Amino acid sequence: xxxxxxxxxxxxxxxxxxxxxxxxxxxxxxxxxxxxxxxxxxxxxxxxxxxxxxxxxxxxxxxxxxxxxxxxxxxxxxxxxxxxxxxxxxxxxxxxxxxxxxxxxxxxxxxxxxxxxxxxxxxxxxxxxxxxxxxxxxxxxxxxxxxxxxxxxxxxxxxxxxxxxxxxxxxxxxxxxxxxxxxxxxxxxxxxxxxxxxxxxxxxxxxxxxxxxxxxxxxxxxxxxxxxxxxxxxxxxxxxxxxxxxxxxxxxxxxxxxxxxxxxxxxxxxxxxxxxxxxxxxxxxxxxxxxxxxxxxxxxxxxxxxxxxxxxxxxxxxxxxxxxxxxxxxxxxxxxxxxxxxxxxxxxxxxxxxxxxxxxxxxxxxxxxxxxxxxxxxxxxxxxxxxxxxxxxxxxxxxxxxxxxxxxxxxxxxxx
Amino acid sequence: xxxxxxxxxxxxxxxxxxxxxxxxxxxxxxxxxxxxxxxxxxxxxxxxxxxxxxxxxxxxxxxxxxxxxxxxxxxxxxxxxxxxxxxxxxxxxxxxxxxxxxxxxxxxxxxxxxxxxxxxxxxxxxxxxxxxxxxxxxxxxxxxxxxxxxxxxxxxxxxxxxxxxxxxxxxxxxxxxxxxxxxxxxxxxxxxxxxxxxxxxxxxxxxxxxxxxxxxxxxxxxxxxxxxxxxxxxxxxxxxxxxxxxxxxxxxxxxxxxxxxxxxxxxxxxxxxxxxxxxxxxxxxxxxxxxxxxxxxxxxxxxxxxx
Numbered sequence: 265x266x267x268x269x270x271x272x273x274x275x276x277x278x279x280x281x282x283x284x285x286x287x288x289x290x291x292x293x294x295x296x297x298x299x300x301x302x303x304x305x306x307x308x309x310x311x312x313x314x315x316x317x318x319x320x321x322x323x324x325x326x327x328x329x330x331x332x333x334x335x336x337x338x339x340x341x342x343x344x345x346x347x348x349x350x351x352x353x354x355x356x357x358x359x360x361x362x363x364x365x366x367x368x369x370x371x372x373x374x375x376x377x378x379x380x381x382x383x384x385x386x387x388x389x390x391x392x393x394x395x396x397x398x399x400x401x402x403x404x405x406x407x408x409x410x411x412x413x414x415x416x417x418x419x420x421x422x423x424x425x426x427x428x429x430x431x432x433x434x435x436x437x438x439x440x441x442x443x444x445x446x447x448x449x450x451x452x453x454x455x456x457x458x459x460x461x462x463x464x465x466x467x468x469x470x471x472x473x474x475x476x477x478x479x480x481x482x483x484x485x486x487x488x489x490x491x492x493x494x495x496x497x498x499x500x501x502x503x504x505x506x507x508x509x510x511x512x513x514x515x516x517x518x519x520x521x522x523x524x525x526x527x528x529x530x531x532x533x534x535x536x537x538x539x540x541x542x543x544x545x546x547x548x549x550x551x552x553x554x555x556x557x558x559x560x561x562x563x564x565x566x567x568x569x570x571x572x573x574x575x576x577x578x579x580x581x582x583x584x585x586x587x588x589x590x591x592x593x594x595x596x597x598x599x600x601x602x603x604x605x606x607x608x609x610x611x612x613x614x615x616x617x618x619x620x621x622x623x624x625x626x627x628x629x630x631x632x633x634x635x636x637x638x639x640x641x642x643x644x645x646x647x648x649x650x651x652x653x654x655x656x657x658x659x660x661x662x663x664x665x666x667x668x669x670x671x672x673x674x675x676x677x678x679x680x
Numbered sequence: 681x682x683x684x685x686x687x688x689x690x691x692x693x694x695x696x697x698x699x700x701x702x703x704x705x706x707x708x709x710x711x712x713x714x715x716x717x718x719x720x721x722x723x724x725x726x727x728x729x730x731x732x733x734x735x736x737x738x739x740x741x742x743x744x745x746x747x748x749x750x751x752x753x754x755x756x757x758x759x760x761x762x763x764x765x766x767x768x769x770x771x772x773x774x775x776x777x778x779x780x781x782x783x784x785x786x787x788x789x790x791x792x793x794x795x796x797x798x799x800x801x802x803x804x805x806x807x808x809x810x811x812x813x814x815x816x817x818x819x820x821x822x823x824x825x826x827x828x829x830x831x832x833x834x835x836x837x838x839x840x841x842x843x844x845x846x847x848x849x850x851x852x853x854x855x856x857x858x859x860x861x862x863x864x865x866x867x868x869x870x871x872x873x874x875x876x877x878x879x880x881x882x883x884x885x886x887x888x889x890x891x892x893x894x895x896x897x898x899x900x901x902x903x904x905x906x907x908x909x910x911x912x913x914x915x916x917x918x919x920x921x922x923x924x925x926x927x928x929x930x931x932x933x934x935x936x937x938x939x940x941x942x943x944x945x946x947x948x949x950x951x952x953x954x955x956x957x958x959x960x961x962x963x964x965x966x967x968x969x970x971x972x973x974x975x976x977x978x979x980x981x982x983x984x985x986x987x
Contacts, residue, residue, distance in 0.1 A: 325804065327914050329812035458959045487958035490918040492909040493706070495699030495839070496953035496961075503684070503692055516918055519814060519910030527836035527908070528695075529826040549814025549910050553824070 321389030326366025532557025543591025729916025735902025773895025
């Protein structure tokens with residue numbers, strides 16, 4: 265449960281009050297009558313006296329459905345909780361869900377449909393950078409508002425997007441600093457799938473390793489998306505003997521990569537491996553036994569030990585089943601509706617321009633995020649902590665390191 | 681390379697050699713089923729990858745069931761899973777031929793569209809039944825890890841397992857196609873359908889069983905690949921391009937062509953990949969294939985026919 269900053273004092277009694285809210289003892293203090301529709305909606309969005317409509321746009325079919333399922337489940341959970349606690353400005357949120365079908369032009373087309381035909385007040389959606397890049401011109405032209413949940417390569421800051429995942433430097437630099445310090449790593453082998461996110465990430469990593477850490481990159485390798493044969497690469501890695509393998513392999517390749525590493529006898533007792541692309545979702549496919557002892561760098565792990573997270577995990581499992589797991593992006597997606605709520609209430613309006621203005625004040629914050637406290641930076645990204653998780657056989661990670669709050673820096677100087 | 685000992689370099693050479701052979705066995709196992717269907721029947725089965733995924737999901741299901749009901753048999757279920765995958769995929773292939781393919785023999789290009797449609801239907805069915813997330817069967821312990829003939833050589837056991845399985849299946853297919861009466865019927869039907877019918881071969885039955893056999897072998901391949909890669913609704917589509925590449929390059933109607941082609945492609949790919957990056961290795965391999973196919977459109981091996 266979350267409260268906007270003006271009512272931050274409520275957060276102090278967090279668990280108790282949110283339990284009461286959920287049970288319906290307290291209804292939200294904001295009632296619609298205080299906010300007449302004509303005033304809170306001057307741009308013709310789909311807002312009535314008692315409802316406001318938002319869009320959810322993720323792939324429910326196609327390759328990306330694997331990853332995007334969790335994100336849309338989390339967004340629905342957040343919206344359900346907001347509705348149960350009285351909605352936004354006294355209005356209940358209604359959802360229109362569209363399927364991006366893992367096809368980038370479809371994301372653009374569905375965005376247009378949501379913004380132009382349905383006039384939704386905000387959209388929670390997209391997952392891959394490619395889908396975001398495809399939808400972006402539509403959001404900018406129609407002046408829509410997109411909450412984007414995935415950790416990504418940075419180098420972007422649109423007026424119409426709020427990025428709730430980490431940008432590359434937040435994730436990568438903290439991770440590399442940690443292995444350099446904790447493991448005394450000097451030599452690195454970089455490997456990723458062959459598309460924009462791993463390539464940009466590895467470019468940043470290489471500059472950081474060579475210029476800042478004074479280490480050496482002994483190999484840099486990209487495999488075609490979907491490739492499942494890693495025998496030769498594994499032998500190359502053996503030949504170069506890196507202190508650390510730094511990996512950003514995605515999708516089906518990711519599973520093959522870890523299964524084959526394990527089968528080739530490269531296990532965590534002999535080799536340090538840090539990956540950017542394994543969350544609890546991926547572990548389901550890879551199998552915990554193939555990952556045991558390797559590290560992931562993320563801002564969120566399901567095993568995080570704090571009251572917010574305990575409540576979130578419980579609510580998520582109640583809604584989506586006991587077997588469901590929660591990865592980094594799922595948690596980031598959960599923040600979207602809450603951040604939107606906070607901004608709307610600060611702005612006292614559903615108008616996109618006013619929400620963006622409120623979001624840029626640097627005062628939108630959530631005490632109740634499962635990952636802990638987060639704050640929205642005027643550059644549309646979140647201040648967040650970076651964590652290193654060590655994978656266990658059961659598919660959950662033990663958090664072995666937690667950074668301070670890191671400022672988001674989507675255009676890192678000297679790293680481009 | 682002064683910092684490496686001779687022993688280390690030899691070990692890596694040995695492991696690299698095995699990586700190439702391992703890739704060869706994977707490609708061959710993928711392609712065998714298609715070589716039968718495409719090579720013998722001329723049907724372009726775009727759903728081949730999905731039949732592999734069906735085998736993989738069968739393995740997953742058996743793994744879950746074994747773990748729940750007979751945990752003491754976890755070490756052996758995988759062998760059963762291979763047989764089950766063959767039967768499930770084969771049975772489904774049999775039905776597919778009956779419902780869909782047999783109406784399209786005279787329109788070979790339409791089979792391409794029909795089987796592609798089938799592949800989409802199958803993908804979405806996997807997604808609806810098993811969920812969009814990737815799943816992983818629990819592998820028996822004896823399939824994990826690696827065999828170490830010396831201190832520095834690691835040979836993955838799952839790779840050896842796939843290699844052995846490929847050998848068994850290939851020999852099986854060879855005996856079936858070239859040493860049995862049924863195989864004789866299949867080859868006769870391929871060469872001259874009308875005449876085969878005239879001498880009393882039930883060509884419809886032959887077609888149906890051939891298609892089922894091809895799909896069944898795809899199922900075996902799917903089961904075997906759960907040991908090295910992922911199982912998701914769209915995993916099948918990862919394999920389809922490589923599979924067609926092997927079959928077409930080898931010469932459509934030739935089993936030996938398929939073997940030779942899988943070997944050539946695998947070695948080229950794995951050797952190139954050792955020296956240059958993964959993506960570029962693939963580019964060069966494909967480029968070489970295109971050039972060779974331009975000069976020899978019928979592939980490496982082809983049956984000489986009078987035209």
